[in-house]
Amino acid sequence: MSAPAAPAPERLDHFALTLSCPDRAGIVYAVSRFLVEHDCSIVESQQFTDRDVNRFFMRVEFAPVAGGALDLPTMRSAFEATAADFSLTWRMHATSERPRVLIMVSKYGHCLNDLLFRANSGALDVEIPAIVSNHPDLAGMADHYRIPFHHVPVTKDTKPEAEQKLLQLVDDLDIDLVVLARYMQILSPELCKALEGRAINIHHSMLPSFKGARPYVQAYERGVKFIGATAHYVTSDLDEGPIIEQAVARVDHAMDATAVTKLGRDTECLALSRAVLWHTQNRVLLDGHKTVVFS
């Protein structure tokens, strides 16, 4: 019997504008004036200036005054002038949008299980149209949640064809975000480019420590007192992508590598689910090789 999906939350007409630009005076004033002139009130606003690079970041959530209707394409078009004045990199979207997330897995199912439960229970407001795996092991979990499972085996020789199948699925299913939930294949530079800014990986260590394979064993042998996990955007430089979220857990001398690994799984689920939540709420902005997260 499959788990019944939670009812979609009541949709309120909220909208979010995220932007970054070279810092200068008057940005917040210009955005606020635009919203007032278009009969909108601010629900939430966060801003940050990175003094190292003199760049300004902002996320403002807003709603029509007195619950009036708001035409998003018209608002976007009207905002173009302000965006040009301040050389903004920006995005405006309705918070009622349910991003479409494709999850990639191999044999470890703890992160997949956590994401599916969160999505099914309404804690993560996303659609999951497909799960892709290079192994068949987790097909049963997908079936339980009635999500199509695509077994796409990968070998050195078949990797290009496998990656083409993935990209076709991303296009056909109108995917907004690809999540590598312990997917144990290195994506090619071409695929990384195609998914730039919309692929998140969970690495099972506190990067930049213990990159690459078997990080828990590396950490155990180093005798660390904290282990953790890192959710980051995927780039062609393995485990070097901009970090979105990290989570840690304390370990001690009495824990062997297996105990450390079991403890680490919870930190992976926590870091990855937070990263997916914040990305799908447009709360993560790229700041060079770093991120600004308006959580």
Ligand SMILES: Nc1nc2c(c(=O)[nH]1)N[C@@H](CN(C=O)c1ccc(C(=O)N[C@@H](CCC(=O)O)C(=O)O)cc1)CN2
């Ligand atoms: N281009 C990128 N691809 C992937 C990234 C990334 O940051 N950039 N993150 C990895 C996840 N990962 C560590 O978190 C990781 C996965 C796989 C490997 C690896 O050596 N894989 C071998 C095959 C292993 C197997 O078949 O079981 C390989 O691809 O040759 C290292 C690190 C996901 N991909």
